[in-house]
Amino acid sequence: MPELPEVEVVRRGLDRWTTGRTIAAAEVLHPRSVRRHEAGPADFAGRLAGRTVLSPRRRGKYMWLPLRADAEDEPGEALLAHLGMSGQLLVGKPDREREKHLRVRMVFDDDGHDLRFVDQRTFGHLMVADLVPDAFAAGALVPEPIVHIAADPLEDAFDADAFYGALRRRKTGIKRALLDQSLISGVGNIYADEALWRARLHWARPTETMTRAEAVRVLEAAREVMGAALAVGGTSFDSLYVDVDGESGYFERSLEAYGRRDEPCRRCGTPIRRDEFMNRSSYSCPVCQPKPRRARY
DNA sequence: CTTCGTTCCTGTACGC
DNA sequence: TGCGTACAGGAACGAA
Numbered sequence: 001m002p003e004l005p006e007v008e009v010v011r012r013g014l015d016r017w018t019t020g021r022t023i024a025a026a027e028v029l030h031p032r033s034v035r036r037h038e039a040g041p042a043d044f045a046g047r048l049a050g051r052t053v054l055s056p057r058r059r060g061k062y063m064w065l066p067l068r069a070d071a072e073d074e075p076g077e078a079l080l081a082h083l084g085m086s087g088q089l090l091v092g093k094p095d096r097e098r099e100k101h102l103r104v105r106m107v108f109d110d111d112g113h114d115l116r117f118v119d120q121r122t123f124g125h126l127m128v129a130d131l132v133p134d135a136f137a138a139g140a141l142v143p144e145p146i147v148h149i150a151a152d153p154l155e156d157a158f159d160a161d162a163f164y165g166a167l168r169r170r171k172t173g174i175k176r177a178l179l180d181q182s183l184i185s186g187v188g189n190i191y192a193d194e195a196l197w198r199a200r201l202h203w204a205r206p207t208e209t210m211t212r213a214e215a216v217r218v219l220e221a222a223r224e225v226m227g228a229a230l231a232v233g234g235t236s237f238d239s240l241y242v243d244v245d246g247e248s249g250y251f252e253r254s255l256e257a258y259g260r261r262d263e264p265c266r267r268c269g270t271p272i273r274r275d276e277f278m279n280r281s282s283y284s285c286p287v288c289q290p291k292p293r294r295a296r297y
Numbered sequence: 298c299t300t301c302g303t304t305c306c307t308g309t310a311c312g313c
Numbered sequence: 314t315g316c317g318t319a320c321a322g323g324a325a326c327g328a329a
Contacts (some may be wrong), residue, residue: 001322032306036325061323085306085322101307121306123323172300181324189322237321240308279302280322297301 002083003061004152004186005226006234006241006249010089011063013244014056017091017113018065022052024109033103033119036145037127047128048079048106060152060185064143066131076131080143081117086240087124090116120240152186153223164215167207173296174210174218175203175282187222190235190258193283195222197257203275203282204295228254257283 002010026048028034028041037044052068057078064078081089090099094107094114104117104126117126129143136150137157151158166183167174177183178192187195196203198221201214229235234249237259242248252259256266261274265285275282277297 003323082323084324086308119306120308121321123306170299176301179323240321278322281320 001085001188001190001237002087002234002241003188003191003226004154005191005229005251006236007058007061007063007083007186008154008230009234009243009249010083011056011058013091014063014065014089014115017244018053018108018115019055020052021112022050022109023048024107025049026104026106028104030103030119030122032122033117033124034126036125044126044128047077051077053079059142059146059155060149060181061188062143062146062149062185064129066141067128076141077128078131078143080127080129080145082124083241084119084121084123084125086121087117087119088240088242089244090118090242090246091244092116092246149181150183150185153184153219154186154226158184160216160219163219164210164212167210167215170207171296172207173204174201174207175277176297177207178218178222179278184222186226189280189282190255191222191226191229193258194225194256196289197283197285198225200288202289202291202295203277203284204297205292206294206296257285259283 026045028045031041034041034044054066054068056063056065062082064080066076066078069076091113099118101118101120102116103119106115129145131141132144132147134140134142135147163184167177170177175192175196178187195218199218201218229251232250235251236248237252257272260272260283262271265272265288268287270285270287272283273286
């Protein structure tokens with residue numbers, strides 16, 4: 001499942017393969033993949049044809065390819081992408097076989113490698129969006145549909161004090177807060193569990209009573225674990241998350257909590273527990289991460 | 298306003 | 314072998 005490190009791996013791959021190239025045509029094979037492009041698939045394709053893509057940007061789990069403006073005074077646009085659960089952006093020879101779940105295909109005017117959006121579960125999406133001023137980084141631009149997405153902890157624009165203040169005002173549990181992309185972006189179920197294990201915090205720890213030291217601990221843990229994952233190409237549980245050339249990442253072997261039900265905690269040996277949480281799974285160590293007396297879900 | 302449950306989707310694993 | 318069911322879960326949306 002692509003979270004911040006996996007999306008960053010893909011962003012870097014795109015930077016290498018598509019930056020500066022001009023899209024000749026885009027073909028939408030499944031309308032659901034462009035459902036957030038409200039003007040429809042034909043408009044989506046029309047807005048991309050003839051446009052040159054610039055160096056890709058990322059915030060949290062979203063990435064976007066700015067499109068070179070036709071004229072100086074035109075509002076900027078970008079091709080915005082979210083991989084959802086199973087989305088892949090793949091680069092390869094245009095004449096290779098079509099993937100079973102190929103949803104959108106873009107070819108370039110140099111007849112070189114094409115760009116394909118492949119997505120089994122169709123939770124991901126692509127759209128062309130206007131760029132607007134960023135609420136977090138002065139002078140920067142972000143696609144309008146993601147102005148509500150907070151800076152991620154690997155950005156300079158991330159404000160740890162503001163994050164701590166928001167935690168204290170919230171009446172919820174720390175994991176729910178970590179997964180709330182309007183508070184901190186880029187963290188999904190896997191890295192939330194890993195960060196909480198490293199910070200020795202239970203997922204239901206109420207945020208309104210958290211100390212600054214605890215907040216700093218979980219933030220540092222999130223940065224460390226996502227940085228380490230990025231360094232080895234991300235986490236690939238199955239073939240659903242891959243780089244732009246189809247390669248898997250190697251971080252799965254380094255996971256300490258996620259997916260390790262009944263396996264010994266690598267700090268204390270206690271079997272890792274699995275709890276139901278938000279209709280999904282939460283993994284933690286019963287000893288290192290004791291459940292708080294007043295838990296919040 | 299905040300908080301939280303529901304919903305979308307398809308392939309895999311597993312019990313009977 | 315085949316069928317039904319649980320599970321994987323990001324984030325928009327709507328209800329309370």
